[in-house]
Amino acid sequence: MKRALPVTSRDIARFLGVSQSMVSRAFDPAGKVSPANRARIMEAAEKLGYRPNAIARSLSTRRSGIVAIVMGGMENPFYSEVLDKLAAALDLAGFRSLLFRAPPGQDVDGQLPALRQYNVDALIVASASISSRIAEEWRRDSRRIVLFNRTISDADVPSVSCDNFGGARDVANMLADRGHRRVAYVAGPRQTSTNREREAGFLAGLMGAGSSLVGRVDTASYSFAEGFRAAEAAIATKPDAIFFANDILALGGMDYLRGTAGLSIPRDVSVVGFDDIAMAAWPSYLLTTVRQPLDRMVELTIASLERDSATKEMNNIPIEIVLRNTIS
Amino acid sequence: MKRALPVTSRDIARFLGVSQSMVSRAFDPAGKVSPANRARIMEAAEKLGYRPNAIARSLSTRRSGIVAIVMGGMENPFYSEVLDKLAAALDLAGFRSLLFRAPPGQDVDGQLPALRQYNVDALIVASASISSRIAEEWRRDSRRIVLFNRTISDADVPSVSCDNFGGARDVANMLADRGHRRVAYVAGPRQTSTNREREAGFLAGLMGAGSSLVGRVDTASYSFAEGFRAAEAAIATKPDAIFFANDILALGGMDYLRGTAGLSIPRDVSVVGFDDIAMAAWPSYLLTTVRQPLDRMVELTIASLERDSATKEMNNIPIEIVLRNTIS
DNA sequence: TTATGCTGTGCATCCGGATGCATACCGTTG
DNA sequence: CAACGGTATGCATCCGGATGCACAGCATAA
DSSP states (O other): OOOOOOOOHHHHHHHHTSOHHHHHHHTSTTOOOOHHHHHHHHHHHHHHTOOOOHHHHHHHHSOOSEEEEEEOOTTSHHHHHHHHHHHHHHHHTTOEEEEEEOOTTSBOGGGHHHHHHTTOOEEEEOSSBOOHHHHHHHHHTTOEEEEESOOOSSSOOOEEOBOHHHHHHHHHHHHHHTTOOEEEEEOOOTTOHHHHHHHHHHHHHHHHHTOEEEEEEOOSSSSHHHHHHHHHHHHTTOOSEEEESSHHHHHHHHHIIIIISOOOTTTTOEEEOSBOOGGGGSTTTOOBEEEOOHHHHHHHHHHHHHSSOOOGGGOOBOOEEEOOSSOO | OOOOOOOOHHHHHHHHTSOHHHHHHHTSTTOOOOHHHHHHHHHHHHHHTOOOOHHHHHHHHSOOSEEEEEEOOTTSHHHHHHHHHHHHHHHHTTOEEEEEEOOTTSBOGGGHHHHHHTTOOEEEEOSSBOOHHHHHHHHHTTOEEEEESOOOSSSOOOEEOBOHHHHHHHHHHHHHHTTOOEEEEEOOOTTOHHHHHHHHHHHHHHHHHTOEEEEEEOOSSSSHHHHHHHHHHHHTTOOSEEEESSHHHHHHHHHIIIIISOOOTTTTOEEEOSBOOGGGGSTTTOOBEEEOOHHHHHHHHHHHHHSSOOOGGGOOBOOEEEOOSSOO
16 A cells, blocks of 8 residues: 655755754744745745654654544533533644544543553543553653543543532522422432532532432433433422432433423423533523533633643532522 | 653563564554463553553554544434433443534544544544545545534435435325415524534425425524524414424424413424434423434444445435324 | 844754565475 | 575665754854
């Protein structure tokens, strides 16, 4: 399999009768080249169709301009939106996005060596988790890493996430204010930090408001089907409101409650979700939920990649409850 | 910014007192190395934590193991599923996925030089389009390219797509068989090949069945909001059935028809979509639609990348109508 | 005028593997 | 035993840019 020989910096150099290093320096904004020569080089490059080879550059600089995004479990639409926005923002910031799938709830430690092989500059972990040991090792190698919408407790790894605890606590308070006394919680997968924080916040809020948790149901994944399934168990506890750990669970739950169980929302039971995905605003659902400011989160993530310090300070981005029709 | 020095093949060679080329060959399954030495090398590599550097390899082989996926407009959930499955399949096939966003309906010609810089082996175009000139040039450079769910007319570029024409024609026939005589079509964006084919097939089917098209509405994008908006114009033509160019349009349309217009589906009007995205099966919608066999499409795409010939033969994968509740 | 400093350029080498070619070594076969 | 064929190995070089170092050229300061 032969491949067309590309135009190289040496071709340009030969063409102009200068050295290859001068051509190389011309493409480095900080390179020392006389303005006149730089112009000649750029012109020749344009004419001959020369573009610096990113692979060769990467080999000698040990940097690639590539950011790896670890993402899995795209049955949760929230992550489709995240991926879309992250990729757009990285593009603007001049990075390429290498997509890495990881089974949700599993760690990515095993895949990191593969990323090293590609001189990936930075890593955004938006699903799965990463052991603190590996994360530290990665940083020591002066590569960037950001955890998106998740945290790990035992290491100093930069992460961007919202105030899941506070948001869930606010939900509990809001439910109490509106007279709900018997509430149920449909939990996300146990190993996710989002579920831990939301559950803790919700319980704290209930405690403070004097409401009682009459039911708690576990789910195996953040998915529509699991929400549907969990709603059956949740409604059996006769709650007057159900808080789902995220929107896709809530949507599945609503379809069980309204369709299969024949209940009316919010007359018979109120429903609240978390994330504010696009579908939560669809007229068929109009789900009351907690909005994660995705654009802001993405912005902070990119910013964190570009400087270095950026550790925990971007956690607990404030969130906001979006009142729609599923709550009385 | 210093980076830890990685273990190189020369380190292994020095450690074992052999030549660097032998180490290199040991990692080539077809390389000539005695079994004994190969074992020693692998063992030493394991012990010292050596992994061949993909960048260096790519520099000399001019191949990278990276496949670029061009994708945009992720407000259509169909493409989230596509991306998820493509990435999974590429992973299995031993490729990495580089994600490229492209504004829907625009061509990617301008971005290709950037991909060349990365020695990307293959290109999957799953949104946007590509000029035939550029596509040919890319292939001449012995790189692979596959168009996913789209075709271009004037060049011999491999593409994988379903029988959009036949599927839409079948919908027309089915509607006629069930007694619908006044039907409306909500079109996708004009420049998309999927819309052109579906529209042509639908019209052909109507023609043959003797039904009449009482309304036709254009949309600017495949999105929920556009479907919602278009439904208003479509219902004004008093159809007894509306065929939407894809599911996300149909879902938006249903919410207009049932919510805003207060109609009952399918009593007052039948609705049919195209794609069979996950949400079409949600109890709130139970949309009758045309299923694109996504797994099969992905499989064929990967297969096409792996061999070379693979041109038009994988078009017109047969599709199947999924009968749910939105049709009388 | 000589010493000092800065800019622009080229040379040589490095980044880490892949690979064509020459050679040394082994076992066959006549 | 000589000639032959195949396998295993090493050497040298290449892939395409980046960069430390030396030096030339010119300007400014002493």
